[in-house]
Amino acid sequence: MPELPEVETVVRTLAPRLEGRRIVEARFSSRFVTPGNRAALARRVRGRTVTRVYRRGKFIVCTLDQGELSVHLGMTGKLLFDAAPSPHTHAVFELDTGALLFDDPRQFGRIEWGAKRASRLGPEPLDVTLDDFLHRLALRKTRLKALLLNQTFLAGIGNIYADEILFAAGLYPRTIASRLRAARATRLYRAMREVLSRAIERRGSSISDYVDAEGRPGAFQLEHCVYGREGQPCVNCGSAIRKITISQRGTHYCPKCQRS
DNA sequence: TGGAATGTTCGGCT
């Protein structure tokens, strides 16, 4: 569910309703989502006012009048305003106006005090300069697919967008990064910016049940060229889209448009 | 029933 475009969409729906609000009460009930002392976390959060909500990679960081709270949605996490609690509700923030719930069936999401993990990330894909991107790419001897997924290389790209970006750039996912010449590396940079920007415009991809903080799905899944399209015809050349495994992640590509 | 699913971390290895 939540990669950079989805998290960006969540933050855009979250920020206007959360900034300036006071957290009257917080309750945490999962030892996975909130590892450590949950009562202590609730005490730290209680009574705080949210001053700013922003995205860093796939993290949602809430700056408070005292301290910071970071939320990672994992694979199936959702932040929802004024929703009915479910068996998968693991956190409740009661605000001075309404309530914000954190739901996560798989419990790969995390809610943590501070923004330590968000500070250890690579640059934002939409902020990094072409020069910086080319230099960093040339230093890596790993496969393009694995590199795009590496959050210390770039922050926010996940499995869907890695595949869509490599298709848009016409690059074979197993290509070794440092072996790309400048022209193709530049194509990768441009494809990355175009795919991510377009996906944000479409409010992200809803492939199973992703919704933003208002409960609305995205529409970029309708524009996926390779992800989830194994065996279907390539939108460019009609060849059957192939699915392989790289770094233990399903990887979709067109064997003709993305040659090794 | 086994396998895969939008993600991250950690141990082991080179």
Add this chain to the structure above:
DNA sequence: AAGCCGAACATTCC
């Protein structure tokens, strides 16, 4: 010593 790979985490859905 950096950096990669596979396993593990918990749950649902084919």
